[in-house]
Amino acid sequence: MLRNSGLVNQKLTPFKSLTTHRLLTNSQVVLSTIKVQSRPSALKQAHTNTMSQLDGNFDGLFAKIDELKPRFIDRLAKAVAIPAVSADESLRPMVVKKAHFLRDELEKLGFQDIQLKDLGVQPPPVENPKLPLPPVVLARYGNDPAKKTVLVYGHYDVQPAALEDGWLSEPFTLVIDEEKQLMRARGSSDDTGPLNGWLNVVEAHRELGLELPVNLVGCFEGMEESGSIGLDQLIAEEADKYFKGVDTVCISDNYWLGTKKPVLTYGLRGCNYYQIIVEGPGADLHSGMFGGVVAEPMIDLVKIFSSLVDSQGRILIKGIAEMVAPVTEKEKELYEKIDFSVEEMNAASGSQTCLYDNKPEILMHRWRFPSLSIHGVEGAFSTQGAKTVIPSRVVGKFSIRTVPNIESAKLDKLVIDHCNEVFKSLGSPNSMKAELIHDGDYWVSDPFNASFTAAAEATKAVHGVEPDFTREGGSIPITLTFQTQLKSNVLLLPMGRGDDGAHSINEKLDISNYVQGMKTMAAYLHYYGASEEK
Numbered sequence: 001m002l003r004n005s006g007l008v009n010q011k012l013t014p015f016k017s018l019t020t021h022r023l024l025t026n027s028q029v030v031l032s033t034i035k036v037q038s039r040p041s042a043l044k045q046a047h048t049n050t051m052s053q054l055d056g057n058f059d060g061l062f063a064k065i066d067e068l069k070p071r072f073i074d075r076l077a078k079a080v081a082i083p084a085v086s087a088d089e090s091l092r093p094m095v096v097k098k099a100h101f102l103r104d105e106l107e108k109l110g111f112q113d114i115q116l117k118d119l120g121v122q123p124p125p126v127e128n129p130k131l132p133l134p135p136v137v138l139a140r141y142g143n144d145p146a147k148k149t150v151l152v153y154g155h156y157d158v159q160p161a162a163l164e165d166g167w168l169s170e171p172f173t174l175v176i177d178e179e180k181q182l183m184r185a186r187g188s189s190d191d192t193g194p195l196n197g198w199l200n201v202v203e204a205h206r207e208l209g210l211e212l213p214v215n216l217v218g219c220f221e222g223m224e225e226s227g228s229i230g231l232d233q234l235i236a237e238e239a240d241k242y243f244k245g246v247d248t249v250c251i252s253d254n255y256w257l258g259t260k261k262p263v264l265t266y267g268l269r270g271c272n273y274y275q276i277i278v279e280g281p282g283a284d285l286h287s288g289m290f291g292g293v294v295a296e297p298m299i300d301l302v303k304i305f306s307s308l309v310d311s312q313g314r315i316l317i318k319g320i321a322e323m324v325a326p327v328t329e330k331e332k333e334l335y336e337k338i339d340f341s342v343e344e345m346n347a348a349s350g351s352q353t354c355l356y357d358n359k360p361e362i363l364m365h366r367w368r369f370p371s372l373s374i375h376g377v378e379g380a381f382s383t384q385g386a387k388t389v390i391p392s393r394v395v396g397k398f399s400i401r402t403v404p405n406i407e408s409a410k411l412d413k414l415v416i417d418h419c420n421e422v423f424k425s426l427g428s429p430n431s432m433k434a435e436l437i438h439d440g441d442y443w444v445s446d447p448f449n450a451s452f453t454a455a456a457e458a459t460k461a462v463h464g465v466e467p468d469f470t471r472e473g474g475s476i477p478i479t480l481t482f483q484t485q486l487k488s489n490v491l492l493l494p495m496g497r498g499d500d501g502a503h504s505i506n507e508k509l510d511i512s513n514y515v516q517g518m519k520t521m522a523a524y525l526h527y528y529g530a531s532e533e534k
């Protein structure tokens with residue numbers, strides 16, 4: 001269980017919803033009317049039009065985003081209030097409800113061709129074999145052949161959260177901490193805040209009567225936190241249909257490395273998630289009557305767990321290290337230049353538990369080496385007190401973050417064979433099954449393209465500094481699929497900070513990151529729309 005960070009004496013304001021929204025009607029939307037024969041000359045014309053509307057600076061657009069801040073916070077408050085936890089089967093209706101909320105917001109903002117794509121039922125392993133997957137929400141804004149098309153991806157599902165885990169306030173209520181100028185709620189940073197950012201950018205343009213410089217295609221899923229199940233297939237099916245003509249993909253679903261310097265991200269680790277089911281006695285038993293007499297599933301599980309990884313974070317499963325790409329001399333130079341420190345790492349984890357004492361090693365272990373994490377045990381006693389029970393069935397959960405050049409299928413075999421061997425060596429009469437729950441590939445790309453350049457220019461325009469180019473230790477399973485299926489570049493443009501507490505207790509998004517993030521998104525669209533190449 002995660003512990004309370006100990007923050008006290010804050011000035012807290014539960015966010016009060018605004019009751020009035022002034023929205024533009026469709027007739028107020030300024031869409032380009034340029035009719036074109038050839039794309040390059042049309043693009044040039046379109047660039048001139050959209051950039052000239054801004055007169056070469058973003059002052060008006062940025063001022064509008066500042067002005068609309070209360071409305072944008074209101075939208076976020078409404079969105080995070082829906083507990084769309086994809087990993088909790090009982091909350092699946094809430095995930096679907098949030099898809100409907102998103103659809104309604106898109107409709108109000110004048111998005112077109114809004115579709116809720118049904119992905120069928122969730123494949124095994126799953127408790128309820130009829131559990132429907134939440135829909136993928138597709139929408140477009142503008143369809144002008146003279147403009148470039150940017151696909152923006154986000155996810156509306158969130159990680160689980162419970163007050164008793166140590167949250168300072170109810171996780172599905174947006175709370176504004178006035179003193180720290182931050183918004184706290186599950187999903188504020190990962191990924192409801194950034195997803196809302198795209199909607200807000202469109203709203204700011206509409207309010208100004210300012211044409212969007214690109215066509216936008218929105219692809220918003222509700223299963224990212226559970227492996228993006230079903231989305232690969234949808235992207236393959238829609239590559240030449242809904243997604244036809246997409247020039248680049250922009251994902252805002254990760255974080256700055258630290259708390260001050262904006263970054264653009266060109267790499268992610270993958271994630272293969274496994275479970276180990278150990279079963280024995282027919283029911284949970286009294287340990288006084290059965291302890292020492294029956295084989296305990298929890299004891300077997302702990303033995304297997306301890307064979308996976310050591311306390312220094314070294315993976316003990318044979319054959320994995322051999323698949324990892326060697327570190328090159330040139331690569332080592334990269335890490336020194338990144339703005340980060342051991343202190344920032346410790347501050348983000350709220351502890352002094354870092355396994356490495358220098359920046360390059362921390363970054364390499366976060367970005368380019370695999371890691372194995374043990375997440376929890378289903379079926380085991382986990383609350384306060386001292387219950388003397390022998391659980392009859394336990395399900396252990398762990399995952400491996402993957403990196404170049406780990407082959408996913410080969411990894412699965414190594415992991416499952418390892419678990420089977422260790423269990424066999426225990427000589428236990430219990431039964432054990434190790435299996436993959438879901439997986440998603442790692443992704444590393446070349447950041448030298450028009451989309452990254454536009455994002456770097458946008459960052460400079462908003463923050464006054466050049467961004468660092470970073471990789472990310474987390475995973476966004478669908479990134480590689482977009483790149484391969486749409487044959488396009490993918491840019492990761494993070495909104496939140498490294499200390500946002502995504503997946504942890506007290507997840508937050510600084511109000512400045514929300515606002516500056518939207519300005520960066522908006523400027524990015526303008527720079528990218530005006531760029532000569534894809």
Ligand SMILES: NCC(=O)N[C@@H](Cc1c[nH]cn1)C(=O)O
Pocket residue numbers: 190191224225226227253254271273440473474475476477502
């Ligand atoms: N913001 C990205 C993110 O949090 N991604 C998840 C994806 C995932 C993979 N398996 C389960 N969830 C992450 O944990 O990195």
Ligand SMILES: [Zn+2]
Pocket residue numbers: 155190191224253254
């Ligand atoms: Zn996310």
Ligand SMILES: [Zn+2]
Pocket residue numbers: 159190225502503
């Ligand atoms: Zn996440």
